[in-house]
Amino acid sequence: MSADIPILAANRVSDRAKKTLDIVKQFVEERCIPADPVFAAQVDAGGDRWDHHPSVIDDLKEEAKKLGLWNMFLAKGHYKEGAGFTNLEYGLMAEYLGKSRCASEAVNCAAPDTGNMEVLAKYGNEAQKKEWLQPLLDGKIRSAFLMTEPDVASSDATNIQLSMKREGNEYVLNGQKWWSSGAGDPRCKIYIVMGKSDPGNKDVYKQQSVILVPANTPGIKINRMLSVYGYDDAPHGHGHLSFNNVRVPASNMVLGPGRGFEIIQGRLGPGRIHHAMRTIGAAEKALEWMLLRINDPKKTPFGKQLKEHGVIIEWVAKSRLEIDAARLVVLNAAIAIDDRGAKGALKEIAEAKVLVPSMALTVIDRAVQSFGGAGVCQDTPLANMWAQIRTLRLADGPDEVHLQQMGKNENKKGKAVSAKILRQAEITKDLFAKYGVSLSHIGPKSKL
Amino acid sequence: MSADIPILAANRVSDRAKKTLDIVKQFVEERCIPADPVFAAQVDAGGDRWDHHPSVIDDLKEEAKKLGLWNMFLAKGHYKEGAGFTNLEYGLMAEYLGKSRCASEAVNCAAPDTGNMEVLAKYGNEAQKKEWLQPLLDGKIRSAFLMTEPDVASSDATNIQLSMKREGNEYVLNGQKWWSSGAGDPRCKIYIVMGKSDPGNKDVYKQQSVILVPANTPGIKINRMLSVYGYDDAPHGHGHLSFNNVRVPASNMVLGPGRGFEIIQGRLGPGRIHHAMRTIGAAEKALEWMLLRINDPKKTPFGKQLKEHGVIIEWVAKSRLEIDAARLVVLNAAIAIDDRGAKGALKEIAEAKVLVPSMALTVIDRAVQSFGGAGVCQDTPLANMWAQIRTLRLADGPDEVHLQQMGKNENKKGKAVSAKILRQAEITKDLFAKYGVSLSHIGPKSKL
Amino acid sequence: MSADIPILAANRVSDRAKKTLDIVKQFVEERCIPADPVFAAQVDAGGDRWDHHPSVIDDLKEEAKKLGLWNMFLAKGHYKEGAGFTNLEYGLMAEYLGKSRCASEAVNCAAPDTGNMEVLAKYGNEAQKKEWLQPLLDGKIRSAFLMTEPDVASSDATNIQLSMKREGNEYVLNGQKWWSSGAGDPRCKIYIVMGKSDPGNKDVYKQQSVILVPANTPGIKINRMLSVYGYDDAPHGHGHLSFNNVRVPASNMVLGPGRGFEIIQGRLGPGRIHHAMRTIGAAEKALEWMLLRINDPKKTPFGKQLKEHGVIIEWVAKSRLEIDAARLVVLNAAIAIDDRGAKGALKEIAEAKVLVPSMALTVIDRAVQSFGGAGVCQDTPLANMWAQIRTLRLADGPDEVHLQQMGKNENKKGKAVSAKILRQAEITKDLFAKYGVSLSHIGPKSKL
Amino acid sequence: MSADIPILAANRVSDRAKKTLDIVKQFVEERCIPADPVFAAQVDAGGDRWDHHPSVIDDLKEEAKKLGLWNMFLAKGHYKEGAGFTNLEYGLMAEYLGKSRCASEAVNCAAPDTGNMEVLAKYGNEAQKKEWLQPLLDGKIRSAFLMTEPDVASSDATNIQLSMKREGNEYVLNGQKWWSSGAGDPRCKIYIVMGKSDPGNKDVYKQQSVILVPANTPGIKINRMLSVYGYDDAPHGHGHLSFNNVRVPASNMVLGPGRGFEIIQGRLGPGRIHHAMRTIGAAEKALEWMLLRINDPKKTPFGKQLKEHGVIIEWVAKSRLEIDAARLVVLNAAIAIDDRGAKGALKEIAEAKVLVPSMALTVIDRAVQSFGGAGVCQDTPLANMWAQIRTLRLADGPDEVHLQQMGKNENKKGKAVSAKILRQAEITKDLFAKYGVSLSHIGPKSKL
Secondary structure, eight states: GGGGSSSSTTTTSHHHHHHHHHHHHHHIIIIIHHHHHHHHHHHHHHTTTTTTOOOOHHHHHHHHHHTOOOTTTBHHHHHHHHSSBOHHHHHHHHHTTTTOOOHHTTTTTTTTTHHHEEEEEOOOOOIIIIIIIHHHHTTSEEEEEOOOOTTSSSSGGGGGOOEEEEEEEEEEEEEEEEEETTTTTEEEEEEEEESSTTOOSSSOOOOOOOEOOOOOOEEEEEEEEETTTTBTTTTTTTEEEEEEEEEEEEESSSSSSTTTHHHHHHHHHHHHHHHHHHHHHHHHHHHHHHHHHHTTOOGGGGGGGGOOOHHHHHHHHHHHHHHHHHHHHHHHHHHHHHTGGGGGGHHHHHHHHHHHHHHHHHHHHHHHHHHHHHHHHHSSSSSHHHHHHHHHGTSSSSSHHHHHHHHHHTTTTTHHHHHHHHHHHHHHHHHHHHTTOOOBBBOOGGGG | OOGGOHHHHTTTTTTHHHHHHHHHHHHHIIIHHHHHHHHHHHHHHHEEEOOOOOHHHHHHHHHHHHOOOOTTTSSSSTTTOOOBBHHHHHHHHHHHHHHHHHHHHHOOTTTTTHHHHHHHHHHOOHHHHIIIHHHHHHTOOOOEEOOOOTTTTSSSSSOOOOEEEEEETEEEEEEEEEEETTTTTEEEEEEEEEEEEOOOOSSSSSSSEEEETTOOTTTEEEEEEETTTTOTTTTOEEEEEEEEEEEEEEGBBSSOOOHHHHHHHHHHHHHHHHHHHHHHHHHHHHHHHHHHTTOOOOOOOGGSOGGGGGOOOOOOHHHHHHHHHHHHHHHHHHHHHHHGGGGGGGHHHHHHHHHHHHHHHHHHHOOOOOHHHHHHTTSEEEEEEEEHHHGTTTSOOHHHHHOOOOOOHTTHHHHHHHHHHHHHHHHHHHHHHTTTOOOOOOOOOGGO | OOGGHHHHHHTTTHHHHHHHHHHHHHHHIIIIIHHHHHHHHHHHHHOOOOOSOOHHHHHHHHHHHHTTSSSSSBTTTOOOOOOOOOOOHHHHHHHHHHOOOOOOTTTTTOTTHHHHHHHHHHHOOOOIIIIHHHHHHHTSSSSEEEEOOTTSOOGGGGOOOEEEEEEEEEEEEEEEEEEETTTTTTEEEEEEEEEESTTSSSSTTEEEEEEEEETTTTTTTEEEEEOTTOOTTTTTTEEEOOOOOOEEEEESSSOOOHHHHHHHHHHHHHHHHHHHHHHHHHHHHHHHHHHHTOOOOOGGGGSGGGGGOOHHHHHHHHHHHHHHHHHHHHHHHHHHHHTGGGGGHHHHHHHHHHHHHHHHHHHHHHHHHHHHHHHHHHHSSHHHHHHHHGGGGGTTSOOHHHHHHHHHHHHHHHHHHHHHHHHHHHHHHHHHHHHHOOOOBSSSSGOO | OOOGGGGHTTTTHHHHHHHHHHHHHHIIIIHHHHHHHHHHHHHHSSSSTTOOOOOHHHHHHHHHHHHHHHOTOOOOOOOSSSSBBBBHHHHHHHHHHOOTHHHHHTTTTTHHHHHHHHHHHHHHHHHHHHIIIIHHHTTTTTTEEEOOOOTOOEEEEGGOOEEEEETEEEEEEEEEEEETTTSTTTEEEEEEEEESOTTSSTTTOOOEEEEETTTTTEEEEEEEEOOOBBOOOOTTTTEEEEEEEEEGGGGSSSTTOHHHHHHHHHHHHHHHHHHHHHHHHHHHHHHHHHHHHOOOOOOOOOSSOOOGOOOHHHHHHHHHHHHHHHHHHHHHHHHHHHHOOOOGGHHHHHHHHHHHHHHHHHHHHHHHHHHHHHHHTSSSSHHHHHHHHHHGTTTSHHHHHHHOOOHHHHHTHHHHHHHHHHHHHHHHHHHHHHHTTTOOOSSGGGOO
């Protein structure tokens, strides 16, 4: 709620955003969270979890549009198609969206569509925008982003191997993709595919292209859906797809051949903030459920309610502290993007990317532990949230890759910092002379 | 430096403060840090480490005054005597002060004088201010705050036992105090003493008073000085004092009898922010020294410089991330004090109090480990910084006391949050009916 | 393998056990682990995951019997029905069993049957043994242990509420049970049920009884099966059952009314060691998979195989160290049970119970992280192992309950230890006098 | 005490060792621990902390000899000069020695003399033994081992630079050494010095030699003594020495030129076990002091004794568990040395070396925190123990070097383990065919 904005950020949030934030909160808490079990029940209701779409989502989307909650993720000043909020402002909203399975989709702010819409809005030509961006903006279709591959370390995107060969007016695609999130959904109509169009280029960052591939193009096969721990995430899902002589018009190329890296880099900044803020929301939700549990008068191991056990209260305190610290880190990154663009905010974005999922996993796991058996099963949202967020330590590059990059960037200061410390030591020498003292040592003066 | 202000806070810092911040940085890096070893050498130079005062400090104080760096800690809007900066603005300066042993004292912003000056400015009468506040503001004398006692758990101040008995126009003090920081300094002229003047009062928070006791009052004995790990912190030091029929005029009482709690609570907020920001500075310094070490071309275990070892680079990255996150937490608390006063910022202050020392200890310990033997001895500032900061997890209440308080405060939401979740479950039931589905369960349908 | 027995334990393992251990290892690695995906495929193969039993298990059981691998868990000296191995010896075997989903069941050493057979062997009368123990020992039926209840904090077993009322020659049971593991299996024929037969008894440890309930008794309903991080564990499963006027002959009572506590306590010791050693095996398996990954020549992020990254190598080292330490703790507990019985080994058992699952979760999570996406999905055994072991921090009482108990037990030494330290201080005083020295203090001698 | 031997190790300890262990315990608890403050007071008593030797130690040595407690460290089967105990047996004794500053020296089992005596006993010729080993065995002189150098990363001993040049019948030494522990003691008469005698040798492990240098040889200067977190460890101390054309007879060479590596490697194994077991003892002592504190009836923050706070009790439990686990790891390593020699026990020794100091630092730090101010100052042994043990994470190579080595050793299994897992996958394929099933996938069958 607008009253909960950290004081450090409050003066940067417009009144309009504050009002919208209040509406988002109410919509999430009163409409979306209660709908989450209905969504799950509707997925279960048919025989096949993948061939039908829960109608509750469509009703929520209608409601959201009427409330004016739609496409808030497209940041003011960067996209004309959006709702006109800054990354900071949308970030605060995304925290609430992160508390519900249904909420992001209900307000048309769900990944991977958000990043895909950004790509199309930023890099697509008019024909591409008309055919794919508009229905996405309208929430009529969904999309997938196909980058990761099973046989290489694709956290390093230069390793990507899916082949794109030009033949006449077409590109012919061959290869495999996995972790193609959303590919299971019957409404998913368009794949944005990263592949290698120029494997011989000496510049390893110019070998890749991004091309638009309609989901129903012949030659595409969904081999299987991947589970996340034991969850299938139907009907959205995570596909393992193979491309076998898949032909698409050359005009489907985005921005131009060899510009794939440029596109995926532009895609990452705000999306990481969205993920991070939704994850903050999930952590808040876990803490709320933990409070529910520890105040349950029926749960009195050894004669005391859980809230009377000091260890549990310390978990509550640490969770509060860790969530609050992480939120400030994400909001700082959001403002950095607002002010300097994603390229000027790399450090701040990386800090949020690495810090938030680990923090949330810790908080959620405490909540699981406080629930006991109810925490690991379907009776709380906790186990599912944990599994979803666990993937964020891997997606878009594992933590360790980001930490190495952050460490190397920090170490660029090494030379200047070393020079400074040595210069300070020189000044100290002069001061020793001036004050007539010398290096003081503990020790056996008699032996000197 | 003003360019390093986190973007989240930057628009709240005045141009004047930014200019001053740049001067502080230069003064600390070029004058104070080089003077630190001189200070240590001058303490060592005499036979007795406790009977003389390093002259380098006096020279730095003169210099600081000329640069306009004096009493910046007294916050704008709260004290008329100060330099007119907000807690946020001074907090940013305090980070630099934390990088040098000499710096805080050089600009007259050293604990415990800062808190003591706040007490006198806020609660002292005119006579008290004239006699003690003015020379403290001028940097002519120093002071100590005597609260902690050896024989009780004084993290809970109701346990304090030093007796203050009214006899005619005097109070007679009997008891013991320890961790009386600064009491070793020959320039320390005034003790602000917390004691029990009304032990029979039914309100346990009205039994205590605070009284001003000149250091040379008969009956006071410094039994010994306490070490911190192996450091004596001479000439400042941490005294264990006994009071044996120490008589002071009743007019030395601050604010009035029974108002001790009120005074110590008013003293804590900003001081915790000062400590926290200086600690951030110490952590930054440790990271700088770590960079010095890992870029040292002479240190090449197993053929590689330390900076080429992935584990070390990850330490650098984590340190950068953890420092940055902690800094945002402190600055958020500083702004909360600026906007709402210390009483309205209890949560934010507590978060900073608990988070920062643990973070800094971790960062410094990594730096120690990267230095090997040089890290634990006098050849780097690291071991000494570690020992100093380790006490912050104990001082003003151990972490665990604060965590219990924070957890209980957070748990006050428990009832409302529980009601909300149960209400959401009710709505879900209605939705189940509306959509004609029921709770979905994994399991053996044939047995249902 | 017998060659891998920690040297500290090696001289307590008989040659016969060493030979069997080698056979167990070969059976697990060459027969059971390859069969695990077949088991999963057979569960999937039908439309309903709960109504059929994978035939691969039956073939493995035949094979195991021929190899002489059967009922090794029943400890020598405690049970005449078993294979004659000590808890230490079986513990070493259980480590290998823990590497495969199928192995424990294949050698008739799977929970909860193991604990249930122990109960029947130790406390059952001849009729009970003949009807239920023998078919369990033969591997012809399976069983479940029904203790945990959804509406109470059943980590404290005095809270258990399922009502057992005597009516004539029968007991009538009413209430609910959950986490009834194995209840989903069509071969599960007998429930061992803990309930409250004498709620008014002043001794809260004599209110409970344990009774045998055939699974097909009218009035029992499996409401649903519980998931564990999305896994259903079919066909075994974890049931939520309701008892509605379920009638069983009074002769089904085990040991006698009011002796439920006695029975469940006798059941816990060895079972915890079995779980712990299987978990050690799971951790070893995770480390093996991690080695597979980091030596995969196709996975070369940023031009280096994962094994060349220092951070990863440190994970390998820490995993090796942590597994080895945990194994010693479990083996120490196993020997303690062998030598002193479970009651005399409470401390050692509790240490193993608390230490091992946390250790294994850490090791497995490192392996997950090193795999990236493959680690969280069905392509490795890691995610599933993690989920299974996560429940061990909750089952049989959460870690925190055990830690409180362990801490209180340790603190029983407090009085004696305090007396010792104070006595030492008295001797020191005498020595001060003898040597003519006094307490040394850092500090200002001039002020003393 | 012999009754406290972990059950896993008990049957390997001789009755004679058990009796001696009981005597050691009594001697440490009743004689040595009470003498520790006297030792400190005697060091302080003179003006110079480095020029006199506390007489209390000499009295304890006389007493120890009478009790038959002398040179127990020289392991049975490896050295004829010792007391005839195994490494396991002495390890158990060393745990008690680790509880007192005075104890190890009192029984002539103090580092670095122990390692130095091992070197002389194992590699010294008869003349060297007569001149230096005998007085060391008699406890008449002390010794130092000079290996580490300030200007190189000497955790990698190939980096050592102190020059040893043969000139006629002498070697001439030039260079610097630091962390020369014990060099401050006036009774330290002999330095065992590692240097580079053949810098041009192509085999980098044959460039080094070890030579015996009497402490009073001209050209040696103690530049200063190094502090450890503010402690000077007088009169023992840690010296920074320079060698300026120091001439020693060539006959002082140990074993022969170029054999330095061989010597230092032989020196390390048992010494690491000694350190580790003493550290276990220190951790036990910290836990005892913690129990003293939390049972102190005068310390009742917020109305409850510390022992009634759940967080504190959990610290006690975790400390007990972590100490017990670490002890088993060290004892396992001790037995490995007994059975296979140090070279055959590298893995076990490394595990103990890395695990134990970190564990003890954690335990001690919890005790410090439970004491508050008393924990960091001279009123408890805690702060000093922490500082001493902190150096063990650096000495003889930092943890990270050992972890890298351990990880690489474990990864040597990588090839075989990978082959095994792939072979298992092949068997699975055969089983799929046999059972007529295929890889089970979650997912949209309709799209396959």
